[in-house]
Amino acid sequence: MLIEVHLSIRFWAEAINTACYTQNRSLIVKRFKKTTYEIFRGRKPNIEYFHIFGCNCFIKNNRDALGKFNAEAVGLPGPNTWTGRQAV
Numbered sequence: 001m002l003i004e005v006h007l008s009i010r011f012w013a014e015a016i017n018t019a020c021y022t023q024n025r026s027l028i029v030k031r032f033k034k035t036t037y038e039i040f041r042g043r044k045p046n047i048e049y050f051h052i053f054g055c056n057c058f059i060k061n062n063r064d065a066l067g068k069f070n071a072e073a074v075g076l077p078g079p080n081t082w083t084g085r086q087a088v
Helices: 009-026 036-041
Strands: 055-058 072-076
Touching (some): 009 036
16 A cells, blocks of 8 residues: 555554555455444444545645645545544
8 A cells, every 4th residue: 555655664554554444344254244344333334434545635724824725745544533534
Protein backbone atom coordinates (compact mmCIF):
# COMPACT_ATOMS: atom_id res chain seq x y z
CA MET A 1 0.00 0.00 0.00
CA LEU A 2 2.80 2.40 0.87
CA ILE A 3 4.67 1.75 -2.37
CA GLU A 4 1.54 2.14 -4.48
CA VAL A 5 0.80 5.66 -3.16
CA HIS A 6 4.47 6.67 -2.76
CA LEU A 7 4.33 7.26 0.99
CA SER A 8 7.22 7.10 3.43
CA ILE A 9 7.90 3.93 5.44
CA ARG A 10 7.01 5.87 8.61
CA PHE A 11 3.32 5.35 7.73
CA TRP A 12 3.58 1.53 7.93
CA ALA A 13 1.45 1.43 11.10
CA GLU A 14 -1.35 3.36 9.38
CA ALA A 15 -1.17 1.03 6.39
CA ILE A 16 -1.43 -2.07 8.60
CA ASN A 17 -4.28 -0.51 10.61
CA THR A 18 -6.21 0.33 7.45
CA ALA A 19 -5.59 -3.09 5.90
CA CYS A 20 -6.83 -4.94 9.00
CA TYR A 21 -9.83 -2.64 9.37
CA THR A 22 -10.97 -3.10 5.77
CA GLN A 23 -10.18 -6.83 5.72
CA ASN A 24 -12.39 -7.47 8.76
CA ARG A 25 -15.26 -5.78 6.96
CA SER A 26 -14.82 -7.26 3.51
CA LEU A 27 -13.65 -10.88 3.62
CA ILE A 28 -16.44 -13.39 3.75
CA VAL A 29 -16.21 -16.46 5.97
CA LYS A 30 -17.37 -19.18 3.55
CA ARG A 31 -18.95 -21.35 6.22
CA PHE A 32 -21.36 -18.61 7.36
CA LYS A 33 -21.36 -16.44 4.19
CA LYS A 34 -20.73 -13.39 6.39
CA THR A 35 -17.91 -10.98 7.07
CA THR A 36 -15.87 -11.30 10.25
CA TYR A 37 -17.50 -8.10 11.51
CA GLU A 38 -20.99 -9.59 11.03
CA ILE A 39 -20.08 -12.74 12.95
CA PHE A 40 -18.81 -10.82 15.99
CA ARG A 41 -21.23 -7.86 15.97
CA GLY A 42 -24.37 -9.45 14.55
CA ARG A 43 -24.93 -6.66 12.00
CA LYS A 44 -23.55 -5.63 8.63
CA PRO A 45 -20.67 -3.15 8.65
CA ASN A 46 -21.12 0.39 7.35
CA ILE A 47 -18.60 0.78 4.53
CA GLU A 48 -19.96 3.88 2.80
CA TYR A 49 -17.19 6.05 4.30
CA PHE A 50 -14.34 3.92 2.89
CA HIS A 51 -11.85 5.85 0.76
CA ILE A 52 -8.72 4.88 -1.10
CA PHE A 53 -5.62 4.76 1.10
CA GLY A 54 -3.30 7.60 0.17
CA CYS A 55 -5.83 9.48 -1.96
CA ASN A 56 -5.37 13.20 -2.55
CA CYS A 57 -7.51 15.42 -0.39
CA PHE A 58 -7.91 19.08 0.44
CA ILE A 59 -8.10 20.44 3.96
CA LYS A 60 -11.11 22.67 4.55
CA ASN A 61 -10.15 25.54 6.80
CA ASN A 62 -12.85 28.14 7.46
CA ARG A 63 -10.90 29.98 10.15
CA ASP A 64 -7.87 31.28 8.27
CA ALA A 65 -7.60 33.14 4.99
CA LEU A 66 -5.39 30.77 3.00
CA GLY A 67 -5.51 32.56 -0.32
CA LYS A 68 -6.63 31.26 -3.67
CA PHE A 69 -5.19 27.75 -3.38
CA ASN A 70 -5.41 25.60 -0.26
CA ALA A 71 -2.66 23.19 0.69
CA GLU A 72 -2.96 19.69 -0.74
CA ALA A 73 -2.56 16.67 1.52
CA VAL A 74 -2.69 12.88 1.39
CA GLY A 75 -5.75 11.28 3.01
CA LEU A 76 -5.47 8.26 5.28
CA PRO A 77 -8.90 6.70 5.81
CA GLY A 78 -10.00 5.57 9.23
CA PRO A 79 -12.95 4.12 11.10
CA ASN A 80 -16.16 6.10 11.46
CA THR A 81 -15.59 6.30 15.22
CA TRP A 82 -12.81 8.81 14.60
CA THR A 83 -13.81 12.46 14.38
CA GLY A 84 -12.33 12.68 10.89
CA ARG A 85 -9.88 11.19 8.47
CA GLN A 86 -6.19 11.78 8.90
CA ALA A 87 -4.34 13.91 6.39
CA VAL A 88 -0.62 14.20 5.94
